[in-house]
Amino acid sequence: MLLALPPLIGALPASDAGTSAADLRRAALDSTGVAFAGYAQAAGGLALPVGEQLTGVADLLSDRTTMRTWYRGVGDWRVDVVSPTGETGVHADASGTWTWDYVANAATRTADTALALPSAPDLLPSALGRRLLSEAGDAELSRFGADRVAGRDALGLRVVPAEESASVGRVDVWVDAASGLPLRVQVFGAAGGEPAVDTSFLELDLTTPPAEVVDFAVPAAAGIREGQAPQLLLAATRGTRDSTLVLPAALAGLDRRTIEGAPARVGVYGRGVTLLTVGALPGRASDGLRTALAGAPGAVVDDLGVRIAAGPLGLMLADGPDGAVLLTGTVTLDALAAAATELTGEAP
Amino acid sequence: MIAVELRKLFRRPRTWVTIGMLNALPVLVAVLLAVTDLAPRPGEGPVFLSAVLTNGTLYPLAALAIVLPLFLPIAVSVVAGEAIAGEAQAGTLRYLLARPAGRTRLLVAKLVSVIAFVLVTVVVVAAVGYVVGQLLFDVQPIGGTTLSGTTITPEQIAWRTVLAIGYITVSMLGVAAFALFFSTLTDSPLAAALGALAVLIASSLLFTLDAASSFAPYLPTRYWLAFVDLFREPVLWRDIVRGIGLQAVYVVVLVSAAWANFTTKDITS
Structure with a gap:
């Protein structure tokens, strides 16, 4: 009972x-x-x-x-x-x-x-x-x-x-x-x-x-x-400062949005629960992440870079013209690949 | 009959040796900490142990946290498992029951003596912890800090430690009830004690499994560590209340089962 x-x-x-x-x-x-x-x-x-x-x-x-x-x-x-x-x-x-x-x-x-x-x-x-x-x-x-x-x-x-x-x-x-x-x-x-x-x-x-x-x-x-948040913002601003990455107005069918106070060279796309963040990643930060991503179960490694899905969260490290580009958000792996293609001009 | 059982329990040297040995580990840990000044990193080792180097008034709690996972349940299982099975093994059970007192009264007397043992043991561990804490560590006159980062006065620490002692005693009653029930099933006190320990080990293991989360709230060891919640601000009563309720259900069900079994059993030894 x-x-x-x-x-x-x-x-x-x-x-x-x-x-x-x-x-x-x-x-x-x-x-x-x-x-x-x-x-x-x-x-x-x-x-x-x-x-x-x-x-x-x-x-x-x-x-x-x-x-x-x-x-x-x-x-x-x-x-x-x-x-x-x-x-x-x-x-x-x-x-x-x-x-x-x-x-x-x-x-x-x-x-x-x-x-x-x-x-x-x-x-x-x-x-x-x-x-x-x-x-x-x-x-x-x-x-x-x-x-x-x-x-x-x-x-x-x-x-x-x-x-x-x-x-x-x-x-x-x-x-x-x-x-x-x-x-x-x-x-x-x-x-x-x-x-x-x-x-x-x-x-x-x-x-x-x-x-x-x-x-x-x-x-x-x-x-x-x-707190770490101001340093994080500073690191994100500094890390992306020298990047020549051009952020288009739309990526993978998602429109770019502006977030007040966020670093100018970090792009946020999409709306609601479908968001994609894009930014250049300095070499020292990208090497460790590349190894971790490539070793994760279900990782896709191709000419575009390496991408994985952790549940609905997608993570991709794409090989840009002048260094690594980090793409992450609640989008599919196909959308990540499409966004990387649009950014780097390379076909998967 | 209760007085007889209590006298028997506390006059037995074995009882005090058990309690003494139970205190050996916390004392050894305290001496090592005081000599080396090396407390475990915060968040590692038994709860409150990292804080005792700066505040010795917390050592009773650290001492209880050291013995709570294993030593205390072993001591309680051994004593409670012996209650009926020990008499049966020694061949004295039928003589005990030859008195007109009856089986129910004998079981109640055994139960009370086991509860007394649990209480005395927990209080002695806390008392030894207090003395050791005062002697070996710095004692802050202004009190200490709660887990929530608020200041707590020495009076509040004392009060909450008393409540923690009460809560740990209640937590151990479930163990005692298991051992007492098994003690009515077998003539071997060792089997009864090991049976109760097997239940506890299984419970501790299942608690760590996500797959067992559907019945984790009903595991006997689920709320043992909830005494820590007395040192949050405001006090988090949720798990403490659930822990007391859960132990009460185990005690009522198992003691009833022990009574039903013992009063209808053929006594052959």
């Missing part, structure tokens, strides 16, 4: 509502003002062939991440990644974030920048759901049923990207019927199967958390570090 209880509770029907897909998307995007405290788990199924430098990102996309969060509003929240023996807490304020790392006994101050590596707060269902819905067109949206997530009625909203080059098959977002908060997000590759990213609230409380829980004061004995 005890064993049967959890599935029985899980089978309790959730009440659906007649909300349209467009209205539900609007409600989700407008939920940035909804305060909450919650407990969430994210599971990634992407095996990224990266070296020592990006283990944090690779772990985030391949492991199970357990998070506690307190959200009072935009620029006033805290997300803790909880592990059995430690904790990493990100506290956001108006100008940036403090990241507390118990294991390193250090607090890191990071200013908001246009370019930053993915971190745990990006995987929170509320943040990820809003991000993935932000540019979805009405024609890409559909409704599907309802489910109970974190004990609340959640309405299903599906995004199927319209672009031919999309490697994301669909994104399923369960949106809280009462508040509009995205409660669960699943990202599937074009082939379907297991989700590449699955993040969900397990507990949610919609009362505003107290300010003292979100605020952060550096402990007396802790070290203080400067």
Whole structure:
């Protein structure tokens, strides 16, 4: 009887509502003002062939991440990644974030920048759901049923990207019927199967958390570090400065877009959940990556360069006229090859 | 009868030798750390151990974390596995039951003595850890830092350590219940203790497998490390509450099974 209880509770029907897909998307995007405290788990199924430098990102996309969060509003929240023996807490304020790392006994101050590596707060269902819905067109949206997530009625909203080059098959977002908060997000590759990213609230409380829980004061004995994001931006700007790579207005059928604050010689193409980033990579950085990519299972090596797919995420190191060009994004391997051909003028 | 069993347990030199040996490892670790000044890198080794060099008040917790995965369950399994099977093997069970007290009361008395052993053992490990921590390491008068990076006063550390001791005791009751149940099935205390340990090793192994994640929340060792959550700010009660509930279910089911088995069993030795 005890064993049967959890599935029985899980089978309790959730009440659906007649909300349209467009209205539900609007409600989700407008939920940035909804305060909450919650407990969430994210599971990634992407095996990224990266070296020592990006283990944090690779772990985030391949492991199970357990998070506690307190959200009072935009620029006033805290997300803790909880592990059995430690904790990493990100506290956001108006100008940036403090990241507390118990294991390193250090607090890191990071200013908001246009370019930053993915971190745990990006995987929170509320943040990820809003991000993935932000540019979805009405024609890409559909409704599907309802489910109970974190004990609340959640309405299903599906995004199927319209672009031919999309490697994301669909994104399923369960949106809280009462508040509009995205409660669960699943990202599937074009082939379907297991989700590449699955993040969900397990507990949610919609009362505003107290300010003292979100605020952060550096402990007396802790070290203080400067965040990597500005260096990352600087390195990306410097690394691409001497490049003669000409970024066209469109690549693989995806239009170029401008991102304020991003390095001028890094091109971002596409929209919604179909994005492609292109930039020249200095020799010292490309050699290690080339070896890692070529050694990854399923790697395609040809005259264009080397490319792999880690779930819906495509990575390619193309041989440009004056050095390596890194192409990465949520596009198919064929789209990567097409983009490389357009960039280098070489046929595959 | 309970008093008789308690006296028997705590007058036996073996009980104190077991508790003494259980403390040997944390003391050795503390001496090594103090002499070499080489704490494990943060995030490696038992939880809180990397922090004790700068704050000795955390050593009771580090000591408990050192013995929790293996030594403590072994000690509890051996004592609980011996409860009934030990009497049967020694040929004293039928004499015990010849008294008018009855089998249920004997089982309850054995259960209480096992619980007392678990509590005394955990408290002694923490107490020895406290003394060792005060003697060998620096003690910060202002307290320490929680896992969440907030300041915690010595009083708060003391309170939360008491709660952690209680939680670890509860965690061990599941082990004791397994061993006590097996103890009613066999006449060999060794088989009962090893049976309980086999369950724990299987549980620890299954917990690391993603393929077993569907029933991982019901594994007896699933929430053992949740006492660490007492040192987050705010305290993360989720796993602690689940851990207590899970142990309660194991204890109720296994002790009921032990009772059903023991009260209907033919006593031949």
